[in-house]
Amino acid sequence: MTNLTVSNQTLALGFMLVIIALVIGYTEKLRFNKDILIGVIRAIVQLTIVGYVLKFVIKANDVWLTLACFLIIVLNAGWNAGKRGNGIPKAVQISLFAIGIDTVITLAILVFTGSIKFIPSQIVPITGMIASNIMVAIGLCFRNMKQTFSDRHQQVLEKLALGADIKLASIDILRDSIKSGVQPTIDSIKTLGLVSLPGMMSGLIFAGVDPVKAIKYQIMIAFMLLGSTSLGSIISCYLAYKQFYNEEKQLNVKLFS
Template sequence: MSNNLTVSNTTLVWGFGLVLVALVIGYREKLGINKDILIGVARAIVQLSIVGYILKFVIKTDDNWLTMACFVIIVINASWNAGKRGNGIPKAFRNSLLAISVGTVVTLGTLVWTGSIKFVPEQIVPVTGMIASNIMVAIGLCYRNMLQTFTDREQQVLEKLALGADIKLASIDILRDSIKSGMQPTIDSIKTLGLVSLPGMMSGLIFAGVDPVKAIKYQIMVTFMLLASTGLGSIISCYLGYREFYNQQKQLNSELLK
């Protein structure tokens, strides 16, 4: 079955016609997004091409240190992008790095320990990318929700502090809302698995000729993996991040909310 998959340079050129659909919509509706679309497509082509050749080399070399280097690069890059979404939250990169590192190591370590995947580059590198990218998105949502909610509830937090509450008690509702916002997209996607969406892991394995029943088992494993990793990433980033909204005197830093 896999021999029937023939994506050549020519077919990719014809496939670019699908991008034109988005460009036409952007032009006709005057959305002002055509430049972003073209830049995004160009970056995707270049980045994926580079990554493809790197992965080919890493898989062919099959060296543990090189595999670990890929792991570190993925985690640091995900942490950097998650930190940028902090919109001025102090130590956002450091907190994101810790959250993504812990979430990825715990989840990936569990998968290797249980024998779900093997410590080989063709499995470790793609799975690391899946885990880190999902935690990155979750952390970005956590930071965005935390900033907005602290701004909206500034007076409530000040009143709690004035009544003697410590910073955790004054922030607990915001923490819960922020953690929930980070995990909610993953939870929502789980609800529609098999009914609405056939996710990438399952579809890719079926394309490669794997028995659909076996592909489903891998997808269930991925579902467990993403749920655990986004949960860990969200709770760690939120519990580290909310402290940055207070100064050393445990007063709310109103300058951060402006």
């Protein structure tokens, strides 16, 4: 295995790339310097804390600590995905349910097939990868669903007036919303190996693992992410579209005003 070391001096030199972006932003008056600085500071603080926590959790190798990390990741992902569905009733609860169920199912399949072991050094990073991708997918689903219901609410009202139930009246919106959540994952998979060398694969190669073995792990991750984002998008959309109707199965137009 290759012994990789990143010193504080190396990090400081790497920060020069951020300074270049800041200079360009200031010169061209792009107004994103504040966001860059906040993002960099948050990343440093959050990753430093997470690094020490993971070091402790991995060293302890305790089931309950591993499950606690799983719960924290899922709760944070659900909360953030729900916030992206601002204006959709019960968006946070739907996100938590979809991400929780989806992550448990995906991890269970990976563990029972022997793809990964139930140890913190594998469970925690994989949980983060799964939950973060589902979070992004659900956020896209919610955004698309709310906008599409707003744009097509008259069509939905006409379908309801003609006797359609709420699912039939919403089916086109459902399909478009699910597709919007899954499409980025599909697009990224299409370019694997041609445009991008993903983080896990690159990390394994950096660590000295045979590139062929690293590719097999990356293919497994691709299957995992495609399956989990698809399932998460489907669960969240099929629960969320019902929130656009009241108890009398009428479209709640107040959500669009």
